[in-house]
Amino acid sequence: MKRSLGVCYYPEHWDEAVWAEDARRMAEAGIRWVRIGEFAWSRMEPAPGRFDWHWLDRAIATLGAAGLKVVLGTPTATPPIWMVEKHPDMLPVDRHGSPRKFGSRRHYDFSHAGYREECRRIVRLMAERYGRDPHVAAWQTDNEYACHDTVHSYSDAARAAFRDWLAQRYQSTDALNRAWGNVFWSMEVTDWSQVDLPNGTVTEPNPSLSLAFRRFASEMVVEFNRVQVEEIRRHSDAPILHNYMGRVTDFDHFAVGADLDAASWDSYPIGFLSDRIENEPERKQTFLRQGDPDNQAFHHDLYRAVGRGRWWVMEQQPGPVNWAPWNPAPLPGMVRLWTWEAFAHGAEVVSYFRWRQAPFAQEQMHAGLLRPDSEPAPGLLEAAEVAQELERMPEIDLAPAPVALVFDYESAWAWEVQPQGRDFDFWRLAFAAYRALRRAGLSVDILPPDAADLSAYKLVLAPGLMRLSDPLREALARYEGLALVGPRTDTKTEELAIRVPLGPDLPGLDARVTLAESLPPGAEVPLENGGRFLHWFEHLEGDAPVAWRTLDGRPAILGNGRVRYLAGWPDDATFDGIVRGLCAEAGIETLDLPDGLRVRDTARHRFVFNYAPEPLPWAGTILIPPAGVFWESR
């Protein structure tokens, strides 16, 4: 498949006189796609029912005339002030009960029916007007669902909708009381109006309630998005996407993705390194201007799964951003590296955010491809270089990966509700497993929790799945490769109670978790051959053979057939040892890579990326410079 570049553009920010020149320069740089419209509601509908589409007509026409394909965004992430005046109760409410006010973005509650209908209305009008426009080649719904912690709202609207949802799910309060164990602490209810949202209790609320609220909130996002998809589909055949964010687990992306044609995400490697990745300070220092060497790849692979193979980078960091705790500039070459890495993982389009740095408002310190004075910023030159390389490059097609990692949003919620230890979560564990695979030079596919067929993979990792889906349990039973599950896997019921008989219930594996320990920083469980568990350790019982032991003789990995259960959270070196051992057993070739070098295999190429700030050797004879991208035929 031929991959291409895009850019995010805000015609409403600029004098109409420069649009044509901007479009010309985009095209000249090799850009093929331009995303517009997603924050422009106050310009489309300046007052309730009063519309102005003309400027947008002209913008699309101008961009199209330059040969650009338009991604048209729905503006529902930024309802105008008149909307809030019309629906004062549409504002999301924080966990302390304070409404979160107008004045920035995402100031709406996903469960507010009135606002949802307003969104249906504006999207219908856009779809009617632009659904058949030849320049509109794709759609984006809303913008970055969940950003700024907006999935969990404690509003009256949310409370009412949650009660309806519970009534639907449990049918009777008796059933709910039983399902949640409300007899504990006299929490039993006799009327739906007695169930409240899980904020503000004296001490922690019932974890089953907390999990139910997360499920509900996730479904509200799915429903909110579906309304827009329905309206667009009525009038347009162009693919519909949403731009997800990094390390967001507040809603089930697989469920939202099921309604869309492709996934996309907003990749800010340096911002994310700063504000959402756990790393020792020295390691953050090393990758300060490059970003974590695995975080982009992880999300590429995750969103490829969410998009069922089709995905984009909708926003690619092109220089320093404004929103992280600190905002250094990328190392020269990194914009190119990030772009190539996305393509190597299968991105159809990599679209930079944004064309010209806005000199005003919240993101004025966020770099663009152009400076505020319209001169080229460093990112533009690197983007143009990629465009030229793409021209010369044979098509990039994906190859099947030898290993898969299962990722499950519900498990993330379950860990969040019931961490049992302060400093870890499901995402971090899944990412730790992913990193170990990457350090071994492996290309990875990520699978949803209901994956029903594992046969394409020699090795499957499924750490931390608190509950196992029926399809996955059955797939594991049929599976002939090697699977590593645990810790915490299959130890809980759908309602987040402990499974009795004790889990896991895995095919051919007699093992159960009798007790779980969480460990503070500094504490560890040493293993018999030098490794160690951090954070978490489970006491296992069962007849399954012990594949690896703790130093004091307890099971660290149980099982010798096709399914192994991992009793703890290995540190990086231990995870490396585990992964390499499993690969050797499964017949998967691994690599010894210097830290910072990462590899990705496509159908015809092996790509090598140097995230390190110094040159690193590859294949004995080649020295890849910092931020260097190298590829060779396979």
Next chain:
Amino acid sequence: MKRSLGVCYYPEHWDEAVWAEDARRMAEAGIRWVRIGEFAWSRMEPAPGRFDWHWLDRAIATLGAAGLKVVLGTPTATPPIWMVEKHPDMLPVDRHGSPRKFGSRRHYDFSHAGYREECRRIVRLMAERYGRDPHVAAWQTDNEYACHDTVHSYSDAARAAFRDWLAQRYQSTDALNRAWGNVFWSMEVTDWSQVDLPNGTVTEPNPSLSLAFRRFASEMVVEFNRVQVEEIRRHSDAPILHNYMGRVTDFDHFAVGADLDAASWDSYPIGFLSDRIENEPERKQTFLRQGDPDNQAFHHDLYRAVGRGRWWVMEQQPGPVNWAPWNPAPLPGMVRLWTWEAFAHGAEVVSYFRWRQAPFAQEQMHAGLLRPDSEPAPGLLEAAEVAQELERMPEIDLAPAPVALVFDYESAWAWEVQPQGRDFDFWRLAFAAYRALRRAGLSVDILPPDAADLSAYKLVLAPGLMRLSDPLREALARYEGLALVGPRTDTKTEELAIRVPLGPDLPGLDARVTLAESLPPGAEVPLENGGRFLHWFEHLEGDAPVAWRTLDGRPAILGNGRVRYLAGWPDDATFDGIVRGLCAEAGIETLDLPDGLRVRDTARHRFVFNYAPEPLPWAGTILIPPAGVFWESR
């Protein structure tokens, strides 16, 4: 006295079919007591005025039939949702003014008159029904007063009750203005309605107001508890207890205890090490699976004082808990060690929390004596071992301790209101003194602040008592042993003003504190022979002889007669030197113990406990294993 074991049980959590088997297994394990009922209001009274006692009748009968004695808890810590609907203003309110909602426990304001009457009603009904039941051998009021920071509520109910309380105490606003120095910053009031709770002021409120609020809040707990005691006493002769928590100073336990027959507390050594004890990280690491080696003993001795000699452990940690920041499992043997240590300090009963781990709701990750699947958890085996040892053990009777430590809740409030330095409080100072005594191998009695007779002790420590009670002042005047008081002792009035003439006013000691300094971490006042003060240093003046000096020649300890005043907060080694010096002078034998070994003397035995994770030598020839308990005749 013959000591015995108990367990906490929740018949309402389990199918009635398993009750008898559970009871049988308890008895078989050597358990003699079973606590029930304390969270079951929604099952006793499912709707207002609609009662169901039958299940409880049957539960008591079933347990009693197995030979178990029942501790019946009042369910007032968990009012059902209909109660909150009936009294919406009964919810406690946090310092930001937000009500703390239904959905967990302790969701009531101690000063709410309506809820207090509801509690009287349910307790009366329980007492009427079970007061003469032969199986009900003890009562527990409510559960863990103060837990989850519920003593200080800023509700309308609290505000109104506080104003009444003030009017009663001060009789006129003029008197209140004078007592508090309200002329400062024009804070004078002319009507009781003008006095508000001490939350939300622009900068700190008047410390006299803050102290008055703490006094008021403590009295509300006393009154709340007294209502229940009154109702139970009318119908039952069984002893009444309450289960206190660890390191709680929000109410005066001596005052609550005065209405009860015995004290009890909930001992979670590993949880408390994690969430409420100051220790260097490495030290926490060392005792990660054992708990702080002095914290249990301190509370045992404190609650023995609160119970006027009679006390229990009502809840003993049996394995990992769920609520601390991290929750490791105890070292094998620790459940036995903790139990024996409690008996050595005089516990009549040690009762484990809980029988079977609940697979549902908030505490599902909290271990029990049984696993959720009813198999024995490690704690059960250790409990059974203790039960057998108890059988063989001659009776354990208490011996008088050579040293006493005075503990005063009002001083804790005064330090909290007026810490003058960020990282220290009264409890920490008292515990520092206690630890020094324990490191010297001493058994300790804790005394209330109004102790009127010290003659049983050769040495009394009374650090940090901001105000000296009249009885204690007189007792000190009569005292012929050695007393060490200070820092801060007797420097304040009842209203938390500075005493003028400057305090302390101690018998035969001409000394006054002219100035107090608080010191940040890292700062110290070096003493002349190698010791040092941290946190706090007072400039003393007076004719009393100087027993110890700072390196620059100022008094560090004043007084050479029977009362000494300590001018600062000694570090551990300095405290050791002080304690050993005083003991030598007072003719008290001290021991040199390796760190982790602790000693407790009873009438007939010397008990030695090894809290260290490695074996430690005792008496030259004996090696006590980790978690080991050793006893020898005295």
Next chain:
Amino acid sequence: MKRSLGVCYYPEHWDEAVWAEDARRMAEAGIRWVRIGEFAWSRMEPAPGRFDWHWLDRAIATLGAAGLKVVLGTPTATPPIWMVEKHPDMLPVDRHGSPRKFGSRRHYDFSHAGYREECRRIVRLMAERYGRDPHVAAWQTDNEYACHDTVHSYSDAARAAFRDWLAQRYQSTDALNRAWGNVFWSMEVTDWSQVDLPNGTVTEPNPSLSLAFRRFASEMVVEFNRVQVEEIRRHSDAPILHNYMGRVTDFDHFAVGADLDAASWDSYPIGFLSDRIENEPERKQTFLRQGDPDNQAFHHDLYRAVGRGRWWVMEQQPGPVNWAPWNPAPLPGMVRLWTWEAFAHGAEVVSYFRWRQAPFAQEQMHAGLLRPDSEPAPGLLEAAEVAQELERMPEIDLAPAPVALVFDYESAWAWEVQPQGRDFDFWRLAFAAYRALRRAGLSVDILPPDAADLSAYKLVLAPGLMRLSDPLREALARYEGLALVGPRTDTKTEELAIRVPLGPDLPGLDARVTLAESLPPGAEVPLENGGRFLHWFEHLEGDAPVAWRTLDGRPAILGNGRVRYLAGWPDDATFDGIVRGLCAEAGIETLDLPDGLRVRDTARHRFVFNYAPEPLPWAGTILIPPAGVFWESR
């Protein structure tokens, strides 16, 4: 000019019987000024409209009879409770929307019109009564504006006043939308009622709005103060002052100062070291009992500028305070040192806070010149020593400083709104520059941001001025000395947008900032000869010569004429090198001082202060003891 001492006194706190004796002892100690009245509203007007001036009459008469000159404070920082009952909406509201309650001080919103009129009323009455009193020789308005974060209030009163202020400033919402770039994120408004205060938005609000709110809030302080000045001036010729605090940037002190006759500030060297100065912990340790060696001087110089040459220390720390995180006592001699340092910087009066330590209420642990029992505290002896030295000292007149530093409150707001990196602000940068000058032994003048004449100085530093005023830009164009500006200087418009064409726009300097980076702790930009930038680095472009480069060849300082642009935030050693290089070029003599020694030149003397805890050598032959003050003729 002959300098003199003062003290703060609260006759309302003491029995009238001791006033005369207090006054006599003040005079005896050499004190000439006494400040009274500033918290006594509840005694002046115990009920609305009911006044009692007699006690104040007698207090003034008694103090005056002892030869003391009275500074009369207006009591508007502590409105009595009846005032709050009369104007419930006068309370300031925190950023979460909670009113900040009565019960301490500063519980008013600067923008509340009703309270402002109440202040006008009480001040008018005071001015009428005491305006011609021969003993009232100066006035103080209110007390410590901004203390306890009270400038930014989110009350209804503030919201309404802000909307009026915006309407006045922008005239139309269209203009406001354009000025702020509200098209971004559909934030456009069509009615003033749609503009809200910048708290509680989902993510950050528009920085232009945030800056406008800070401007508005600062003007409210100016207006609030002006009302009082107007009333006093009508009846009194005595100078009017306000007592500012340390490191407060929430309002424009130059603007408030323009209405006053002199500035004053409250100098708490040890408290401020503890709670508001960035220093490594070891350095804080070194200066624990002395205070930061530059912080007092900085504020002396700043407030000399604010007072247009006339300034006092209104409150001088005399011993330990009560309000810092930790409160150690000063090193013996420091009270004298601080006093002399203030005089050397031009203080007309240094007034100690307070005469006698109050044994009651919030500040009971705050030392005074007397102890609570009326005995002399250490500070009194040092004050008396200074008084005697002053007698013998020839007059102290100021000399022009060779270097100036520009300080700009608006830039502080702009940095606060848009830090772009978490741990730094404008004040910190300005202070870093000031410290470098002081380490070089230089006396410094501080200039306001609209300084129109720089000709008195050989060197001017203007770091971090986000916007350059027209007068300063013109002064720079005319300037013949050396000026160092940057980083961030002149890169923004008045509305906090990025300047296009890119700034700075400096005379004779072709340079522009194309990109800015913020750097986390540990990250640095190394410079070519060993120095380094921390926190901040700008990419510069332009034809101006490069005076200093980064290690990788980018401009670190641009310009070789009279104006240089600094591209980053130098660490201390680098700043030393830059300052010494510029001084050498400008013909300014610098000194090599041991750390802790500081120098200040007046017309006739060179003063040397030893802030170190050990003796330090001066001029080869002299050893200045800790806390020592040395002066020699120039």
